[in-house]
Amino acid sequence: MPDDFIQSLLLEHTQVESLDWPSDNVVWITRKGHPPFQAAILKLHLVSAEHVEPFLNGPVSVVANFPKVGKWTGPAIDKCEANGKAWGQWKILLRAINSESPETTENPEIAFSRRALRQHSRVQGVSFEFDHLLLVHHENGKALRVALLYEYDLTGDDVRCARDNLGEFDVLLKTNPNGSILSEAHEVAEALGAKVFGIRDTLGYLTRGDF
Structure with missing residues (x-):
């Protein structure tokens, strides 16, 4: 089951129309002004390459890490960028929802x-x-x-x-x-x-x- 708190936060976004969760940490986000996109949401204090690898060859556009205090390692960032995935903490996903091209969203x-x-x-x-x-x-x-x-x-x-x-x-x-x-x-x-x-x-x- 998806995290109820994360679900509620996403639904509060003014551009989010609906959500569909293929798995506990992957969500399809249907938006009001732009096409839908898929995001992976991690909940880690340190994001390493092994954590992002499952999402690199699929339709995920954004890999976001929920804890505000979380960090990303260089190899995890390199893998995301080499495979055309946006990466970052929670705010990167909120920015991506407003973007015409979520996969290019940056901090x-x-x-x-x-x-x-x-x-x-x-x-x-x-x-x-x-x-x-x-x-x-x-x-x-x-x-x-x-x-x-x-x-x-x-x-x-x-x-x-x-x-x-x-x-x-x-x-x-x-x-x-x-x-x-x-x-x-x-x-x-x-x-x-x-x-x-x-x-x-x-x-x-x-x-x-x-x-």
Whole structure:
């Protein structure tokens, strides 16, 4: 049986007309303004490649993970993208419902940062370690671990929580263009052997390449 809470959340969406569940974690979503599509819904704290493999060769357009605190591993993301599946946490499914092409739906926070880093003239490639931890391969031969964090005013505690959640990183990129990076955030990052930047300063750091 499908999760009653998830069912009720989906039916609350203004564009959802009806739902049909072929299995406990796969749902056909009939929409008011666009053609129906199929989504897989996971409920995991860490999504690995093995969890997405059952959905890669079928009609699923979106693989969504329900817990807000859940993470995606790089291999799981790579498999979804290689097979034309949208991936992400719960909000990605809600965005997909409004989209003409659900399978191309992206988390704008991650997509913008990833694209900006990948297009930098001194960057040779960008890959995922986790959904919010990118590995940026620089032309100087080094790879920077860039953590993404969406906060308004970035505090020292935010930096420490990012370290706990994502592991070691070289740069913490504040993805929210509003607000500020507080001095305590820089102090904590320095103590952890890392930098804290917004997108502009991150790109400047990559231009200098002195790391």
